[in-house]
Amino acid sequence: MRKLLSRSERVKCVDLHPTEPWLLTSLYSGIVQIYNYETQAIVKTIEVSETPVRAAKFVARKNWIIAGADDSQIRVFNYNTLEKVTQFEAHPDYIRCLAVHPTQPLLLSGSDDMTIRLWDWEKGWKCAQVFEGHAHFVMHLTFNPKDSNTFASAGLDGMIKVWSLGSSVPNFTLEGHEKGVNFVDYYQGGDKPYLISCADDNLVKIWDYQNKNCVQTLEGHNQNVNFAAFHPNLPIILSGSEDGTVRIWNSDTYRLENTLNYGLERSWCLATQKGGNNVALGYDEGAVVIKLGREEPAVSMDVSGKIIWAKHSEIQTANIKTSMDDNVKDGERLALPVKELGSCEVYPQTLQHSPNGRFVVVCGDGEYIIYTALAWRNKSFGNGLDFVWADDSNVYAVRESTSRVKVFKNFKERAGLLPKLNFSAEGIYGGSLLGVRGNGFLNFYDWESGQVVRRIDVDSKNVYWSDAGDLIAIASEESFYVLRYNAQAYAQFIENGGETGEEGVEDAFEFVTEVAEDVKTGTWAGDCFIYTNNSNRINYLVGTETYTISHFDKPLYILGYAPRDNRIYLADRDVNVYSYSLSLTVVQYQTAILRGDLEAAAGLLDSIPHDQRGRVARFLESQDLKELALEVTTDIDQRFDLAVQLGKLDIASDIAYQVDTEPKWKLLGDVAMSSWKFKLAEECLLKAKDLSGLLLFYTANGNRAGIRQIADSAIEQGKNNIAFTCLFELGAMEEAVDLLVKTERIPEAAMLARTYAPDQISKIVQLWKSSLESKNRKKTADSLADPKEYPNLFPELNTSLLDVDSKEEEEDSLDVDSKEEEDSLI
Numbered sequence: 001m002r003k004l005l006s007r008s009e010r011v012k013c014v015d016l017h018p019t020e021p022w023l024l025t026s027l028y029s030g031i032v033q034i035y036n037y038e039t040q041a042i043v044k045t046i047e048v049s050e051t052p053v054r055a056a057k058f059v060a061r062k063n064w065i066i067a068g069a070d071d072s073q074i075r076v077f078n079y080n081t082l083e084k085v086t087q088f089e090a091h092p093d094y095i096r097c098l099a100v101h102p103t104q105p106l107l108l109s110g111s112d113d114m115t116i117r118l119w120d121w122e123k124g125w126k127c128a129q130v131f132e133g134h135a136h137f138v139m140h141l142t143f144n145p146k147d148s149n150t151f152a153s154a155g156l157d158g159m160i161k162v163w164s165l166g167s168s169v170p171n172f173t174l175e176g177h178e179k180g181v182n183f184v185d186y187y188q189g190g191d192k193p194y195l196i197s198c199a200d201d202n203l204v205k206i207w208d209y210q211n212k213n214c215v216q217t218l219e220g221h222n223q224n225v226n227f228a229a230f231h232p233n234l235p236i237i238l239s240g241s242e243d244g245t246v247r248i249w250n251s252d253t254y255r256l257e258n259t260l261n262y263g264l265e266r267s268w269c270l271a272t273q274k275g276g277n278n279v280a281l282g283y284d285e286g287a288v289v290i291k292l293g294r295e296e297p298a299v300s301m302d303v304s305g306k307i308i309w310a311k312h313s314e315i316q317t318a319n320i321k322t323s324m325d326d327n328v329k330d331g332e333r334l335a336l337p338v339k340e341l342g343s344c345e346v347y348p349q350t351l352q353h354s355p356n357g358r359f360v361v362v363c364g365d366g367e368y369i370i371y372t373a374l375a376w377r378n379k380s381f382g383n384g385l386d387f388v389w390a391d392d393s394n395v396y397a398v399r400e401s402t403s404r405v406k407v408f409k410n411f412k413e414r415a416g417l418l419p420k421l422n423f424s425a426e427g428i429y430g431g432s433l434l435g436v437r438g439n440g441f442l443n444f445y446d447w448e449s450g451q452v453v454r455r456i457d458v459d460s461k462n463v464y465w466s467d468a469g470d471l472i473a474i475a476s477e478e479s480f481y482v483l484r485y486n487a488q489a490y491a492q493f494i495e496n497g498g499e500t501g502e503e504g505v506e507d508a509f510e511f512v513t514e515v516a517e518d519v520k521t522g523t524w525a526g527d528c529f530i531y532t533n534n535s536n537r538i539n540y541l542v543g544t545e546t547y548t549i550s551h552f553d554k555p556l557y558i559l560g561y562a563p564r565d566n567r568i569y570l571a572d573r574d575v576n577v578y579s580y581s582l583s584l585t586v587v588q589y590q591t592a593i594l595r596g597d598l599e600a601a602a603g604l605l606d607s608i609p610h611d612q613r614g615r616v617a618r619f620l621e622s623q624d625l626k627e628l629a630l631e632v633t634t635d636i637d638q639r640f641d642l643a644v645q646l647g648k649l650d651i652a653s654d655i656a657y658q659v660d661t662e663p664k665w666k667l668l669g670d671v672a673m674s675s676w677k678f679k680l681a682e683e684c685l686l687k688a689k690d691l692s693g694l695l696l697f698y699t700a701n702g703n704r705a706g707i708r709q710i711a712d713s714a715i716e717q718g719k720n721n722i723a724f725t726c727l728f729e730l731g732a733m734e735e736a737v738d739l740l741v742k743t744e745r746i747p748e749a750a751m752l753a754r755t756y757a758p759d760q761i762s763k764i765v766q767l768w769k770s771s772l773e774s775k776n777r778k779k780t781a782d783s784l785a786d787p788k789e790y791p792n793l794f795p796e797l798n799t800s801l802l803d804v805d806s807k808e809e810e811e812d813s814l815d816v817d818s819k820e821e822e823d824s825l826i
Helices: 487-495 584-594 598-605 610-622 626-632 636-646 649-659 662-674 678-688 691-701 704-717 720-730 733-742 746-756 758-774 778-782 804-825
Strands: 002-007 011-016 022-027 031-036 041-047 053-059 064-069 073-078 084-089 095-100 106-111 115-120 126-132 138-144 147-155 159-164 172-175 181-186 194-199 204-208 213-218 225-230 236-241 246-250 256-260 267-272 278-283 286-291 299-301 306-311 314-319 339-343 350-353 359-364 367-372 378-383 386-389 395-401 404-409 427-429 434-437 442-445 452-456 462-465 471-475 480-485 509-515 521-525 528-532 537-542 545-551 557-562 567-571 577-581
Touching: 011 278, 011 286, 022 053, 022 286, 031 053, 031 064, 064 095, 073 095, 106 138, 115 138, 147 181, 159 181, 159 194, 194 225, 204 236, 225 267, 236 267, 299 557, 306 350, 306 567, 350 386, 359 386, 378 395, 386 427, 395 427, 404 434, 462 521, 471 521, 471 528, 521 557, 528 557, 528 584, 537 584, 584 598, 584 610, 610 626, 610 636, 626 636, 636 649, 636 662, 649 662, 649 678, 662 678, 662 691, 678 691, 691 704, 691 720, 704 720, 720 733, 733 746, 733 758, 746 758, 758 778
Parallel strands: 011 053, 011 267, 053 095, 095 138, 138 181, 181 225, 299 350
Antiparallel strands: 002 286, 011 022, 022 031, 031 041, 053 064, 064 073, 073 084, 095 106, 106 115, 115 126, 138 147, 147 159, 159 172, 181 194, 194 204, 204 213, 225 236, 236 246, 246 256, 267 278, 278 286, 299 306, 306 314, 314 339, 350 359, 359 367, 367 378, 386 395, 395 404, 427 434, 434 442, 442 452, 462 471, 471 480, 480 509, 521 528, 528 537, 537 545, 557 567, 567 577
8 A cells, every 4th residue: 555655856775764754865966855645744844955866765763864965965854843963074085875774872873884883872973893805896784684783785896794793894795696786684483584685687586594505596677686685574575676677576476476567667765664564665756655464463462352363374372370460450462471382384374263262363464373272283275365264163164265265164165055156256254144345335244054044235344243143244345334233033944945146135134233444353242232333433333322431643443342351351452451341231231221221230230340430420421320320430520510400409419519620610509509409509508608699599588798709708818809899889988989099999998989979079080180180190190289278179069979988777677688588599
């Protein structure tokens, strides 16, 4: 799958970042660029040199890019800040290649001066060693992944040399190419001591560097071959040539598997990604990133929790039971003790346990091999594109080609069981029935009779059967369907002498639901379908409702569900194992609720783990069974919210007293107010210290004493707006004026005094004038008139004076009346 195609100047070197989705390209024009191959965007551009940059590498542990150019300079840049870390002359001629040591602060550089130099960046980029021995340009360098103290070099003198750090003399030289060698690479698996090289003689050669023999020569390119490398994770070799093609070879059989041509003229360079399947290619007219193989690891888990997986051709195993404890957290990586189980004769693309866990089938390279799970002994083998098990571990099916599917029982073929296929079989699926995928439809066959049970018109990509064999999930590209299999209806139809024909028995399957989600991996736990999707979420389906268990930050693949642990186990592409809890009792409870069987649900409630009650309550709340959710939940916040929603204010009040947080008191107060429970509302507002709410409450029922308390509290807390409103409501105008003065709102204080506290006017005017004069606004201050000094300007002042004493007496009388009215309301 192509992930990026970017046109540019001639690309002389490419590299892939080990963790970020970044492609590094160095161009003949002297520019280095970083692409994000997921967004197709250029992330960084660095103008390195006016001469071609023939080599560039990421050093992720330092956030660096190291580049070597034709101006003999090595430059180091921080790829986050684009700051140039250093620059120095490394060789007196063009720099052709660079190799970064995987762990030490060391860099190798190769040049047209025919030397290789070792640089130590922790010692100020000191040249630690010079390696001499090539008689022509040094074209490529690579460290041995199994022994990073050794490295190999390729030169235009036709030689491949293997060196050790610390020795300036090569350990040995491999000769065999008739022209200059352009590239050399190590095989990264542990089973073969191999090197690969390519040259201007149009050939690719594989070498045994222990015996120093050429074990294979690959022919096919018709011009200079510029690179050839072993893929670090897949059993393939990639080679690229000036003929414009990139060829993919099987690294076990050396057979040509595929040829790629992107029309970008000559192919110059490649980079692979350890732990990933991405490959970067550089051409005359741009760069390409492709994804090979599948990300899903070859791994399988049996019903007891034993995991078997493939690492190249080596088979490893671990047991979940030995590492599980009661304190394991959801999403936590499990520390599994790994054991070597053996090796496999084919490169495993898939591994699959039989239903009873006794056997494991390995599929790859168009073959299958059945091994015993414990001793890893070969039990049976054959040719096959696909392999599936029936529910009975002694029965399985193999798709040999698009026209031939065979069924076996006890490792012997049941010849003629299936009718001759009149369509192209694109895939097969195991389980209670044998599924054979055609173009736009899926046929299900009975394992015993071979008759068609039902044809379903669906573009399927996978099929998942429940353990009981009565439910099936059929996954397509954009959604999945859940059907119920009625084995009794099919058996009754056959007993009555019915002919199944091409369409099968209509009543054999009953539609349950369709969910518009893509399924990456899936499994059943009882009547619950658990699945992961392309959004990196793990969900489960109960009845017709889906629920999310968790989100991931990377793709995870379901291994299975262990009822004894109540946990789902998943693995990433490196077979790191993770787990998430899902109680089977919870699923059964949810199923009973969805079926409307409240009595059965009540019987299951006591067996639901305490830590799962919150999940059950949220489920009940989503089903609008809030009363039941309130009874079930143990989460105090959830209990409070449910009690408030249901109007059970006595329960909510008890919880609020336990928790005693202002937000809860405020929410409860609002609900109590709307429910006309004024005594509770007042109590809640006091507990919440909600002065605004209390002001509204006391103003509405005329509680002057309460308003006075609010005023005092507001002044103490510096909530001046509330304090002023309270004082104004109380008619305490002198205090209100003083509050405005204290908060430096003197003009407002003067206006208030003019209207409501005329005896305060002169004092406030003097303060106002002083304030203005202190701000150098004397002219404005002089324009202010004091009513005492200029009574002629305020003729109505005397008539507007308030009889404060009589007003206070009147307000006291009103306060008594309002208190009595409030008591009657409560």
